[in-house]
Amino acid sequence: MSTPTRITHLIGGQSWTGTAERTSPVFNPATGEQTGVLDLASTELVGEVVATAKAAWPGWADTSLARRTQVLFAFRQLLDARKEEIAALITAEHGKVLSDALGEVTRGLEVAEFACGIPHLLRGGFSENASTNVDVYSMRQSLGVVAVISPFNFPAMVPMWFIPIAIACGNAVVLKPSEKDPSAAIAIAALWKEAGLPDGIMSVVNGDKESVDALLTHPDVKAVSFVGSTPIAQYVYETGTTHGKRVQALGGAKNHMLVLPDADLDLAADAAVNAGFGSAGERCMAISALVAVEPIADELIEKIKDRMGKLRTGDGSKGCDMGPLVTKAHRDKVASYVEAGVSEGATLVVDGRDDDFDGGDGGFFLGPTLFDRVGRDMSIYRDEIFGPVLSVLRVRSYDEGLELINSNPYGNGTAIFTNDGGAARRFQHSVEVGMVGVNVPIPVPVSYYSFGGWKNSLFGDAHAHGMEGVSFFTRGKVVTSRWLDPSHGGINLGFPQNT
Known part of the structure; x- marks a missing residue:
């Protein structure tokens, strides 16, 4: 067994050389x-990182859009060249298969490409002669130091949802990656320096709740972007806003896939397996509840079961279809839901606990699991399991299926599978969910649209990336200007009027 590697913070463009009082x-x-030992930051160290970022910010905020764009293009080129290396780090610490990890990096790369258009995205408006000899124009300016707190399930993509746009808008960024799999985020952050970003504009501070709380309460952190479970998202939102910050906190999900009787069941079965078991179900956009409108449930379940039997679970670096869960504790928690589903009366069609796994004996494996005849009151339906567990709920009609989805407290993503354009159009209008797929099981928007759900899946008003991301990381200013000429004169104490 090799000696675990030290993993530390990235501050002011340099790896931290201090001694951590706590590690993970x-x-x-x-x-x-165990492959690594992660230094955990104290509240005092977080303060030092924020101070470094604050000192660097004014120079970057005053840097021309042309120069910022050059850095963004260089970063995009570097990330594209190193994406296989980043993907390997993700697989080594998160466990998802290499193809999935590479797809994650590529989707993050799309946001960097979007941010390369920052001169256009920050362009203001101008109204000449809004009043006599008075011009009005608008601009958007950076906030200062902003924090990004990212989850374990997408250690590269989620930070990339926020960081390129925040930097392009002229801010200094402090990233707190998940302590479970930090290396990919640190490697990406190091590329910014290589791309020419000034030291201090991009820093990484590793840690746990102490670090999170330090960022949420620090007076010089102006905005916080967070992705994680709903209870923590709500905590982040309430704590951050209480301390005067802008907060966008994306929470958990219980995503439904509604399959109508006229749907192509082979397409639907493929989609259910791909969206339910990709990344071992550790996706906030995973389909975990399949809503089958009778009489198709039996046939659809058989097709899904057949496809599940061909999946190979094991080491994600060795060509398997599905990798392990991220930690032993999480694997055990997901397995406990399987036991709960059985005890609550659901029909266990495929038991992932009984799989043969193609990986190390100590790996955190749980195979794809399928339940049928799941009820609304069962914990496997109510809770976000965040693992490879797919539940089938049977309904008698489209209306019953829509009501089921809309009554759920989560509203992150959903999908409908049908060949009826009218039904699909009705669904996309009526469903109370933020991201909708029509015959697309994982409707993650492209970078120039914004990502975010409704209800308990989002706290705050701003979604991630797209124009909402640009607005979140800037503040608007409107200037009303009049340049006096020699003919001006006179005093008027009345309220200004547009004449």
Whole structure:
């Protein structure tokens, strides 16, 4: 067994050289072996990082859009060239298969490409002669120091939803990645320096709740972007806003896929397997509840079961279809939901606990699991399991299926599978969910649209990336200007009027 590697902070463009009072282990979830020792930041160190960012920010905020764009293009080129290396780091610490990890980096790369258009995105408006000899124009300016707190399930893509736009808008960024799999985020952050970004504009501080609380309460942090479970998202939102910050906190999900009787069931079965078991179900956009409108449930379940039987679960670096869960504790928690589903009366069609796994004996594996005849009151339906567990709920009509989805407290993503254009159009209008797929099971928007759900899946008003991201990381200013000429004169104490 090799000696675990030290993983530390990135501050002012340099790896931290201090001594951490607290550390945390990092594992390879496919083998169970500890591969890293992560330095955890104290509140005092977070303060030092924020101070470094604050000192660097004015120079970057005053940097021309042309120069900022050059840095963004250089970063985009570097990330594209190193994407396979980043993907390997994700697989080694998160466990998802290499193809999935590479897809994650590529989707993050799209946001960097969107941010390369920042001169256009920050362009203001101008109204000449809004009043006699008075011009009015608008601009958007950076906030200062902003924090990004990212989850374990997308250690590269989620930070990339926010960081390129925040930097392009002229801010200084402090990233707090997940302590479970930090190396990919640190490697990406290091590329910014290589791209020519001034030191201090992009920093990484590793840690746990102490670091999060320090960022949420620090007076010099002006905005916080967070992605994670709903209880923590709500905590982040309430704590951050109480301390005067802008906060966008994306929470959990219980995503439904409604399959109508006229749907192509082979397409629907493929989609259910891909969206339910990709990344071992550790996606906020995973389909975990399949809503089958009778009489198709039996046939659809058989097709899904057949496809599940061909999946190979094991080490994500060795060509398997599905990798392990991120930690042993999380694997055990997901397995406990399987037991709960059985005890609550659901029909266990495929039991992932009984799979043969192609990985190390100590790996955190749980195979794809399928339940049928799941009820609304069962914990496997009510809770966000965040694992490879797909539940089938049977309904008698489209209206019953729509009501089921709309009554759920989450509203992140959903999908409808049908060949009826009218039904699809009705669904996309009526469903109370922020992201909708029509015959598309994972409707993650492209970078120039914005990502975010409704209800308990989002706290705050701003979604991630797209124009909402630009608005979140800037503040508007409107200037009303009059340049006096020699003919001006006179005093008028009345209220100004547009004449």
